[in-house]
Amino acid sequence: MKYKHLLTPLKVGNKIIKNRMSYPNASPHFLQGPEDYPAEGYRAFVSNLARNGAAIIDLAEWDNPDQRKGPMDMDMTHMQSFDMTNPAVHNYQAQLAEEVHFFDSKVFVSMQEKMPAGYSMDGGRFPMGPNGKPTEILPTERVKEAVDLCVEACRTYKLLGFDGLTVRVDNELIKKPNPRTDMYSGDSIENRTRFTHEWFAAVKKAFGGDFLIKAVIAWEQPDGYGPFTRPGGGYTEKEAEEFIELFDDVVDILEIRESDVCKSHPTGYTMKEDVHPAVDFAAKMKAKGVKMLMAPIGGFQSPDEMEKILAEGKCDMFVLARGFMADYDLGDKIKKGLGEDVVPCIKCNKCHGTILPEHEPWISVCSVNPLMGKSGKIHRMTANLTHEPKKVAVIGGGPTGMRAALYAAGLGHDVTIFEKTDSLGGQLFHSDYFSFKWPVKNYKNWLIREVQKNDKIKILLNTEPSPSDIEKGGFEAVLAATGAKASLPKSIEGIADENGNAKEGVYTCLDAIPKEKELGKDIVICGGSEVGMETAMFLCENGHNVTVLTRQNELGHNCSKLHYITMAWIKITDDGRAVESPAWEKYENLKGIVSVTTKKVDGNTVYYEDADGNEHKITADNVLICGGMKPLTDEALSYAASTPEFYAIGDCNGAGNLQICNEHAYSRAMLI
Numbered sequence: 001m002k003y004k005h006l007l008t009p010l011k012v013g014n015k016i017i018k019n020r021m022s023y024p025n026a027s028p029h030f031l032q033g034p035e036d037y038p039a040e041g042y043r044a045f046v047s048n049l050a051r052n053g054a055a056i057i058d059l060a061e062w063d064n065p066d067q068r069k070g071p072m073d074m075d076m077t078h079m080q081s082f083d084m085t086n087p088a089v090h091n092y093q094a095q096l097a098e099e100v101h102f103f104d105s106k107v108f109v110s111m112q113e114k115m116p117a118g119y120s121m122d123g124g125r126f127p128m129g130p131n132g133k134p135t136e137i138l139p140t141e142r143v144k145e146a147v148d149l150c151v152e153a154c155r156t157y158k159l160l161g162f163d164g165l166t167v168r169v170d171n172e173l174i175k176k177p178n179p180r181t182d183m184y185s186g187d188s189i190e191n192r193t194r195f196t197h198e199w200f201a202a203v204k205k206a207f208g209g210d211f212l213i214k215a216v217i218a219w220e221q222p223d224g225y226g227p228f229t230r231p232g233g234g235y236t237e238k239e240a241e242e243f244i245e246l247f248d249d250v251v252d253i254l255e256i257r258e259s260d261v262c263k264s265h266p267t268g269y270t271m272k273e274d275v276h277p278a279v280d281f282a283a284k285m286k287a288k289g290v291k292m293l294m295a296p297i298g299g300f301q302s303p304d305e306m307e308k309i310l311a312e313g314k315c316d317m318f319v320l321a322r323g324f325m326a327d328y329d330l331g332d333k334i335k336k337g338l339g340e341d342v343v344p345c346i347k348c349n350k351c352h353g354t355i356l357p358e359h360e361p362w363i364s365v366c367s368v369n370p371l372m373g374k375s376g377k378i379h380r381m382t383a384n385l386t387h388e389p390k391k392v393a394v395i396g397g398g399p400t401g402m403r404a405a406l407y408a409a410g411l412g413h414d415v416t417i418f419e420k421t422d423s424l425g426g427q428l429f430h431s432d433y434f435s436f437k438w439p440v441k442n443y444k445n446w447l448i449r450e451v452q453k454n455d456k457i458k459i460l461l462n463t464e465p466s467p468s469d470i471e472k473g474g475f476e477a478v479l480a481a482t483g484a485k486a487s488l489p490k491s492i493e494g495i496a497d498e499n500g501n502a503k504e505g506v507y508t509c510l511d512a513i514p515k516e517k518e519l520g521k522d523i524v525i526c527g528g529s530e531v532g533m534e535t536a537m538f539l540c541e542n543g544h545n546v547t548v549l550t551r552q553n554e555l556g557h558n559c560s561k562l563h564y565i566t567m568a569w570i571k572i573t574d575d576g577r578a579v580e581s582p583a584w585e586k587y588e589n590l591k592g593i594v595s596v597t598t599k600k601v602d603g604n605t606v607y608y609e610d611a612d613g614n615e616h617k618i619t620a621d622n623v624l625i626c627g628g629m630k631p632l633t634d635e636a637l638s639y640a641a642s643t644p645e646f647y648a649i650g651d652c653n654g655a656g657n658l659q660i661c662n663e664h665a666y667s668r669a670m671l672i
């Protein structure tokens, strides 16, 4: 058994937890429609998590139907918001629990405190935020009523088959203005969390080990952190420890996040590979003899890494959200000891929703798992597809070509990848250079490893077949993944010759990356898209001074607005507040000039115009052009008549990102 510790069950209270991996409160945003009950897509997603190895699954509760009717700035357009006041809804909740139990897993409800109507503990708004309804402060003598309501809510869930309760308590740990003056307020952790302790103690008294309690904290929060806090807010590691001591009698499992909202959704930028401060904190608590089980969360997926940490006794279990989403065969691969075959999550947070100004509402999908969120419908969609083994040519050894080859080989086809360069990986080569792209590098290397070891896939490097080569070669289907190339916009004078090739000294961002060492100190990048900004950050990290010119009114305009939880960092402002700030603001040697149009490049000088039509110029050692990508569609279509079946996939068919590339790879392979 390669992953013995990871697969060893645990007895917690009166429940057996089947292994050491659980799933947090992390529901993809698009699975639920307007239904007041868990929709089929949502139920299928949840039961698939259980099948995929999640021993405990937290389900969002949000039992306030009003929440969904509000504007976009709250979660109501996408979040589950089940009407638990309607007994018919209970049926579907019970079915959900039954589906999870079928796979020997447990289901917890992720609950907020219950209050008598119109009241809250601190007189804030419910649900939180400016659009919530104002509430009154619950009088001290009525707090018991609130505790009873919380216990009754747990009783309902327990009757429906739920196994426990999850509560995020770090909101209480954070110091924030509180108008109360009784023992439920004040600076001490004991007072701040007194209500929650009374609630948990009452649940324990009512249900004992039959209904478990999981608390979620971060191991510390920066001073002044959070929308409602000000300097002097946040909480320290010592306060987190104090909380643990106070709650050790009532909490069964402690989910421990990293220290702030950016790091609690870790990316290649906010997290270093193999570095997990939450594990160190868990180990420290275990060494102190704490009883509650320590379950760190944030960036875990590698079975080898989790196994090692458990074997060292540093924690008791792990909580994984994106790890389960990125690979729907994670559980099976762990059972078979095939850790290196797990599809690496690239930590892009697309599953958390991509909300772009021109792209509403929230769509949450997975960049590397085209099946993510399709559990409820994929069987219907593919029911009539049959797969006779065929000879398949894949043109292009980039990420789309390799993934399509893997899917086609998995369906029994005999696959040949033709790659015109001397290496596999296509545009993902940049991940070998950017320090913060290590998750993408892991994904690229996983693709290369998987195609190389697959005996149904033949790889021909330095080979660009003609359409007649394909026809003569007896291929029966082509998956053309010819990709895209960086373009040089015609609107900028002086960058390209009459054939459209870059003039001497002009680089596209992609061309410049491997030549970084040859570039001078001062660099201008024309174009401030995500690619431009990431290239700028890479150059800054390597000691260059970079100025980015963009005609948009902000840098990184096409970054997901969830950038704030993908590559943001916590900046402490002059007045002591902790503000989530875009990655590029960290670099003192990076300057952005917005709302300007690059007109001309002459040698090392860039001429640009501001919004008022005033002309400016800037001189640098090198000028980089970041002007988007041109799909190599004609190259792909040239193969269209060479086999009875032809599909253009990936960037040559307008994909533009890994998620759509992988959708193409999976679905077109399924069509063969």
Ligand SMILES: Cc1cc2nc3c(=O)[nH]c(=O)nc-3n(C[C@H](O)[C@H](O)[C@H](O)COP(=O)(O)O)c2cc1C
Pocket: 024, 025, 026, 027, 028, 029, 060, 168, 257, 264, 265, 266, 297, 298, 299, 300, 319, 320, 321, 322, 323, 351, 352, 353, 364
């Ligand atoms: C789709 C999605 C939805 C999430 N929703 C919530 C949420 O509603 N509340 C919350 O506290 N955390 C939420 N999270 C954060 C996760 O609970 C978790 O902390 C984070 O994904 C880091 O863990 P991971 O690296 O294993 O994914 C969400 C994460 C994802 C991917």
Ligand code: SF4
Pocket: 322, 323, 325, 326, 344, 345, 346, 347, 348, 349, 350, 351, 352, 365, 366, 367, 368, 369
């Ligand atoms: S690859 Fe991206 S979208 Fe998929 S699970 Fe990981 S972070 Fe989410």
